[in-house]
Amino acid sequence: MNTATSVKTTRRGLLSALLRTVENFYLTIILVFLYIPIATMIVLSFNASKSRSVWGGFTLHWYAELFADAEIAAAFRNTLLIAVLSAVAATILGTAAAIGINAMKKLPRTICLGVTNIPMLNADIVTGISLMLAFIAFRISLGFQTILISHITFNVPYVILSVLPKLRQTSRSAYEAAQDLGATPRQAFFRVVMPDIRPGITSGFLLAFTMSLDDFIITHFTRGAGIDTLSTLIYSQVRRGVVPSMYALSTIIFGAVLVLLLLSNFLPRKKNAAA
Amino acid sequence: MKTTMTIPSPGRKALAFPYILWMIGFTIIPLALIFVFGLTDRNGAFTLANVAAIARPDHAKALSRALLLSLVSTVICLLLAFPLCMILRGRRLGTGSFVVFIFILPMWMNFLLRTFAWQTLLEKKGVINGILGAMHLGSIRIINTPEAMIFGMVYNFLPFMVLPIYNTLCKIDDSLIDAAHDLGADFFQTLLRVFVPLCVPGIVSGITMVFVPALTTFVISDILGGGKILLIGNVIEGEFTRSSNWNLGAGLSLVLMVFILISMAALSFFDKNGEGTAF
Numbered sequence: 117m118n119t120a121t122s123v124k125t126t127r128r129g130l131l132s133a134l135l136r137t138v139e140n141f142y143l144t145i146i147l148v149f150l151y152i153p154i155a156t157m158i159v160l161s162f163n164a165s166k167s168r169s170v171w172g173g174f175t176l177h178w179y180a181e182l183f184a185d186a187e188i189a190a191a192f193r194n195t196l197l198i199a200v201l202s203a204v205a206a207t208i209l210g211t212a213a214a215i216g217i218n219a220m221k222k223l224p225r226t227i228c229l230g231v232t233n234i235p236m237l238n239a240d241i242v243t244g245i246s247l248m249l250a251f252i253a254f255r256i257s258l259g260f261q262t263i264l265i266s267h268i269t270f271n272v273p274y275v276i277l278s279v280l281p282k283l284r285q286t287s288r289s290a291y292e293a294a295q296d297l298g299a300t301p302r303q304a305f306f307r308v309v310m311p312d313i314r315p316g317i318t319s320g321f322l323l324a325f326t327m328s329l330d331d332f333i334i335t336h337f338t339r340g341a342g343i344d345t346l347s348t349l350i351y352s353q354v355r356r357g358v359v360p361s362m363y364a365l366s367t368i369i370f371g372a373v374l375v376l377l378l379l380s381n382f383l384p385r386k387k388n389a390a391a
Numbered sequence: 392m393k394t395t396m397t398i399p400s401p402g403r404k405a406l407a408f409p410y411i412l413w414m415i416g417f418t419i420i421p422l423a424l425i426f427v428f429g430l431t432d433r434n435g436a437f438t439l440a441n442v443a444a445i446a447r448p449d450h451a452k453a454l455s456r457a458l459l460l461s462l463v464s465t466v467i468c469l470l471l472a473f474p475l476c477m478i479l480r481g482r483r484l485g486t487g488s489f490v491v492f493i494f495i496l497p498m499w500m501n502f503l504l505r506t507f508a509w510q511t512l513l514e515k516k517g518v519i520n521g522i523l524g525a526m527h528l529g530s531i532r533i534i535n536t537p538e539a540m541i542f543g544m545v546y547n548f549l550p551f552m553v554l555p556i557y558n559t560l561c562k563i564d565d566s567l568i569d570a571a572h573d574l575g576a577d578f579f580q581t582l583l584r585v586f587v588p589l590c591v592p593g594i595v596s597g598i599t600m601v602f603v604p605a606l607t608t609f610v611i612s613d614i615l616g617g618g619k620i621l622l623i624g625n626v627i628e629g630e631f632t633r634s635s636n637w638n639l640g641a642g643l644s645l646v647l648m649v650f651i652l653i654s655m656a657a658l659s660f661f662d663k664n665g666e667g668t669a670f
Contacts, residue, residue, distance in 0.1 A: 139478045146475055149546070150497045153508030156518055160511065168511055169521020209410050216407025228407065231414050234422070237599070239607035239651055241624055242644050245631055246421030249641070253424060254416075269417040272410065301402075332503055332610065337631065350503045354510070354614055366504045373499045381492060 154370055161363035182361040182368075191349040194260065198345065199328040202267035207321045209268070210275025211313075217276070218283045232273045243270060244337030251338065258340025266338045267331065271324035278320030282313040322380075425648075428641035441642020450626060450643065457622040458650070460537055461605035464544035465552075468601045469594065471545070472552040477586070480560045491557065498550035506543050506614045513539055513615070535617035543611040544601075551600035559593030560586065595658045603651055623647060 161179070165172025182188060217228045235243055247269065251262045286309055294304035332347035339348060346365075353359055432438045444450055475494070484490050497505065512518045513534045520530040533539045563586065571581045587594075605611075609624035618625075623643065630640030 139481075142474060143478060146471065147493070150494065150549075153505060153512060153546070154497060154500065156512055157504070157508050160518075168514065168517055169524070209413060212406040213410030216404050216410070219403035220407070228411065231411075231418060234414075234418050237603070237651075237655065238422075239603055239647065241607045241609065241627060242425065242648060242651075243421075245627070245640065245644055246425045247417065248631070249424040249428060249637070250417065250421035253420075265417060269413070272413070276410075326499065330499075330502055347501060347503055350501065350507065351610070354503065354507050362504070362507070366501070366508070369504070370500055374496065377492070377496065377499065382489070 154366075157363045157366040158370070160360065161367045163360070166360060178360045178364040179368075182364045185361065187344070187349065188346075188361075188365065191344040191346045194263075194343060195329060195345040195347070198260070198263055198267055199325050202264055202271050202328045203321050203325040205264075205268045206271035206275050206324045207317060210272045210320060210324075211279050211317055213272065214276045214279035214283055214313075218280060232276050235270045236273050236277075240331075240333035241337075244334040247334065248337045258338060259343055262338045262340065263335050263343070263345070266334050267328045270331070270334060271327055274323040274327060275317070275320035278323060279313055279316040282316035283309075286312040425641045425644055428638050429645040430642070432638055441639050442645055444639055444642060445646045449621075450623070453621045453626045454623045454646070454650075456537070456620070457606050457624065460540055460544065460622070461602055464541050464548065464605045465598055465602045467541070467545050468549050468552040469598065471549060472556055472597065473590075473594075476553060476557040476560050477582075479557060480563075485561065494553060495550045502547060503610065503614075505547060506611055509539075509543050509546060510534065510614050513542070534615065535619065537616070537620060539615040540612050540620070540622075543615045544605045544608070547611065548601040548605055551604075552597035555593040555596040555600065556590060557593075559590050563589050591661055595661050599655060599658055602654055606650065606654075607647060 160168060162174050162176070163172055164175040164177065213228075217225055220228065244266070247262070247266045248258070251258060251265075256262055256265075290308050291304050294308045295301065299307065330347070332351060335345050335348055336351070339345070344352070350362065350365075353362055429441050430437060430439070432440065445454060479491060479494070482490065510517070513531075514520070515530075515532070515534060517534070523530055533542070567585055567589075568581060571585050576584065607624045609622065609628040612618075612620060612622045612625055616622075621629075627640050627643050627647065630636050630643070
């Protein structure tokens with residue numbers, strides 16, 4: 117009896133060890149698949165040879181070329197400016213909208229949320245084309261302003277959908293109690309409601325910011341000639357032929373994203389800050 | 392957390408007005424314009440020719456190819472993501488851990504750069520063939536084929552499948568699993584009767600987040616297909632940026648929207664509560 121049990125336990129132990137090995141193998145394969153292209157770009161950014169399959173020694177030449185490139189600098193500035201401005205505008209517009217929608221009766225609320233879902237569910241190519249047609253119909257000339265309007269449009273829904281759940285969790289009686297205690301509606305809002313929904317606002321803002329940074333398709337259709345963001349510049353470069361300084365750019369972007377995400381994810385913070 | 396009753400108040404509702412105006416101006420009217428352009432000819436007369444143009448052999452081919460490639464990519468993403476999420480769930484890491492983080496980190500890389508990196512890897516004289524050549528293993532020919540596009544689609548959209556599935560899997564209560572085991576269910580029964588049904592919202596939202604961008608992409612096909620294997624997204628993009636036949640492009644977009652709507656209707660049938668969410 118005793119030996120039978122121990123044989124059984126050993127077998128189970130072996131089995132779970134085997135299972136764990138298989139699992140680890142699977143995780144490794146997926147990780148390799150995910151990181152091979154990124155590793156390749158990092159290695160090639162330091163490759164002195166212009167060929168992509170020959171290692172010609174270590175160089176920082178492509179980084180120097182990257183920083184000397186005025187076109188890339190302008191595109192980088194545009195990308196950041198549009199991301200910041202559109203995320204700020206979307207956060208203000210979206211937070212106000214979420215408070216308004218939360219106060220609505222069922223039918224208007226359903227309609228508003230339905231419209232909010234359109235830019236999120238629709239294909240980017242259709243959103244981009246429709247905005248382009250609208251700008252031309254409204255006689256707004258395509259350029260920085262049209263990219264900004266488009267980015268605000270696809271960013272607002274993310275803010276609303278981050279703030280609404282937090283609003284639903286806030287208790288209305290706390291807001292009313294504040295007013296009973298002599299707070300004006302404005303004070304009651306900023307002192308009582310705001311602290312509750314702030315995590316939703318923050319995550320909505322960050323989501324909007326990254327969506328704007330990463331967008332290519334909608335920008336492609338609404339930008340007009342003469343203005344580039346990093347995405348549209350990369351696209352035209354990829355079509356023209358590969359410039360190794362693009363690898364340097366990718367490496368820098370990856371490093372920046374890694375550092376930012378590590379900082380935002382692993383710095384000590386309140387537990388409820390996650391959306 | 393109980394949803395509190397909100398008493399409708401005119402003052403607070405007004406806060407949504409700027410947003411409503413914005414959405415009318417920049418979402419509803421633009422969409423209506425696609426209908427206007429799609430259903431008229433260059434002179435503004437009503438016609439169905441732009442929509443019917445989907446039947447033209449080259450357009451029909453591009454649409455069916457896009458449907459096929461996006462379906463295959465979605466299935467591959469699901470088959471890769473589900474075991475991955477099950478394994479990660481089994482490790483009890485929660486949603487904020489470093490291990491989970493490294494699986495979604497590539498998503499934050501610029502989409503075009505990621506695709507471009509695969510071009511570098513898969514090219515005829517690219518990295519993979521360089522390594523194979525150095526080891527005298529011959530070479531692979533995958534760039535500019537539909538297979539390369541599937542590669543690109545799976546790579547780019549996999550995190551969109553992983554996130555919602557992982558989030559719903561993590562919400563499943565362990566006592567349910569224990570109950571299933573106590574009632575004599577083995578691993579596969581637990582998988583099919585407990586995990587998969589409870590995970591449907593996540594799977595549905597993952598499928599939408601992979602299928603729609605894969606169906607409508609023109610970037611992946613452009614970079615990994617060499618611009619010769621066209622998907623419906625390439626055709627539409629071409630009509631707007633090169634051929635300048637906006638009416639035709641809008642008509643084909645209408646057809647594309649019909650396919651998106653069909654897929655969403657089919658999926659919402661499986662996810663009636665709409666609980667699936669990636670965020």
